[in-house]
Amino acid sequence: MANSVGDWTESFLGTRNLPRRVRDKLLREARVVTYRQGQQVFGPENIPDSLMFLHTGRIRVSQSSDVGREIVLYRVEAGESCVLTTACMLSEEAYNAEGIAETDVTAITLPKNSFDQLAAEEDSFRRFVFSAYSRRLIDLLRVVDDVAFGRMDVRLAERLLVLEGGQDEIQTTHQALANELGTAREVVSRILNDFQKRGMIQQTRGRITLQDKAALEHLAQSE
Template identity: 50%
Template sequence: MEHSWIDKFKGLSRLPDTVRNDLISGSQIVNVPAGTQIFAPGQTVDNLLLLLEGTVRVQQKSETGREVFLYRVHAGESCVLTTACMLAFEDYSADGIAETDVSAVAIPRQTFDDLVAKSPVFREFVFTAYSRRITDLFTLIDDIVFKRMDVRLASRLLELAGAGETVHATHAVLSTELGTAREVISRTLAEFQRRGWVEQSRGEVCLTDREGLERLARSATPEV
């Protein structure tokens, strides 16, 4: 793993051997269990984390105490907030939670700064990932401002279910995912169930009509 993890990240595989060796020797692989808070607001950023396995959920708490989901970091990706804080020498402003058991490469600030300065390939990797995630965040803002909640919930259920049929999440978790009140999620899910699109049980939502949800997710002017 120590000598092959670089090839798991598109862009890093083009690093010259000397830079690859510097990156490997100047970083370490860390493992954390599911549920671990990886970073928190006000915490100093000491390492850039590149995920090898698992997912990390990044969310922010509003002044009213409501938690708002920002994005997920998957295997083969880095965290844009960590990158931004590393570049700007600022502390974290959001929470990062391990949703699953996580394995990641921790690149210390000194190694990060050295490679950004001397390696065009590493620098391109960092800023390409940063740019891509910033675009995702603008899409999130657009969704929150302009998309109806039923459309967003249908899309998120399909995303969370993946190839399966069951989403393991409470109404409170889904409200965090979409930055709304739990009551709004409960009301919308009740309508989905009335239409035969989902069935609900404690902590789970079963997708019983994916096509119905997909039609809604594609709809610009849904009626629920």
């Protein structure tokens, strides 16, 4: 199984510049794990005890409310370390975020003592981990800013522009968009209908195409 990712130490900023000896040691001590799309990687009852690097795929990290709503906090992409698993490992405090594999995922897990040793001995690794932490703090600050102060129509316009990403149409549902933004499906349906009435989008069930990107961009920047 480990051969399937070869020398994964080449894939991460925090490990590719380590001495060969250290990399070989990591290759021996770390494990490769895989998750299928839709599978839970971590959660309040599934707290990992090692550091995780994402080799391929993408993990969506989100929080859920007691009444079935959800909000996406951020995503972990290939090449990044999974900061919440690190935080959990180091501080042993519970949190109610969960990570779900958004695609099929291959990850590297590193036991805590390997992590501690590496963080002690290798400057570039330590910087990599601190950097990862800092970026997540800033990601979460952005989520707070959005949720506390942002207008939902503006946030939805922004989200559509990101999802469109040069393609013809967006394949998503109103519920998925609602989860992304931490709101109710009906709110998304109303706003999207308003966008359609104003000629900014066309939509059928499960699909949205942007008809007037300029107008959406204008709305997205109106704060």
